[in-house]
Amino acid sequence: IGNSSVLTCLTKGQITMLIWKITPKAGGLCTLVYRTDTNMTHRTNCSDNIDWTFRPGLAPALEIQQVGIAQEGNYSCEVASTDGNFHVMYHLTVLAPPRLSLYCDEQGSPMCEAAAGKPPAQLSWVPESSSSAEEKGHDNGTVTVVSKFTARSTNVTNVTTCMVSHPAGNWSQSIAC
Numbered sequence: 001i002g003n004s005s006v007l008t009c010l011t012k013g014q015i016t017m018l019i020w021k022i023t024p025k026a027g028g029l030c031t032l033v034y035r036t037d038t039n040m041t042h043r044t045n046c047s048d049n050i051d052w053t054f055r056p057g058l059a060p061a062l063e064i065q066q067v068g069i070a071q072e073g074n075y076s077c078e079v080a081s082t083d084g085n086f087h088v089m090y091h092l093t094v095l096a097p098p099r100l101s102l103y104c105d106e107q108g109s110p111m112c113e114a115a116a117g118k119p120p121a122q123l124s125w126v127p128e129s130s131s132s133a134e135e136k137g138h139d140n141g142t143v144t145v146v147s148k149f150t151a152r153s154t155n156v157t158n159v160t161t162c163m164v165s166h167p168a169g170n171w172s173q174s175i176a177c
Helices: none
Strands: 005-007 015-024 028-037 040-044 051-054 060-065 073-081 086-093 099-104 110-117 122-126 133-138 143-146 159-166 170-177
Touching: 005 086, 028 051, 086 143, 099 159, 099 170, 110 122, 122 143
Parallel strands: none
Antiparallel strands: 005 060, 015 028, 015 073, 028 040, 051 060, 073 086, 099 110, 110 143, 122 159, 133 143, 159 170
């Protein structure tokens, strides 16, 4: 989320037409068409952060600026050229790093929350805990995971650390309740 992504097509020979067909998981089909004979581009039903990127010496590519969850889906490029027709398909998966918060509940137990991650974050405790995590899904495809620290023995240190593991990164925070 938030990064830019550039998708390229396989091209050989002189391009006559290039079409991107974007089928997001949510929303309608977006198409971008480029014709070399008229040097014209046309776009239908595409968000403002999806556009062509033209660079000297390179085939026209598709650039997605500030990638968001709404851009997740299939991206198909079809090229007609003097050497034939070419097709390439991408499946864009968007990772949303969770927001980490660590706090003490009303009983003085440490609580760890990894909010709005995609996919769901994995939570663990130091020292080890016999707690289990609860997940709450959101409409946008993200998931919030909450875990309460439950000590396995009574001679546990006062400071506990929540460790968050996620494809977008790993984080930890410590607290004394």
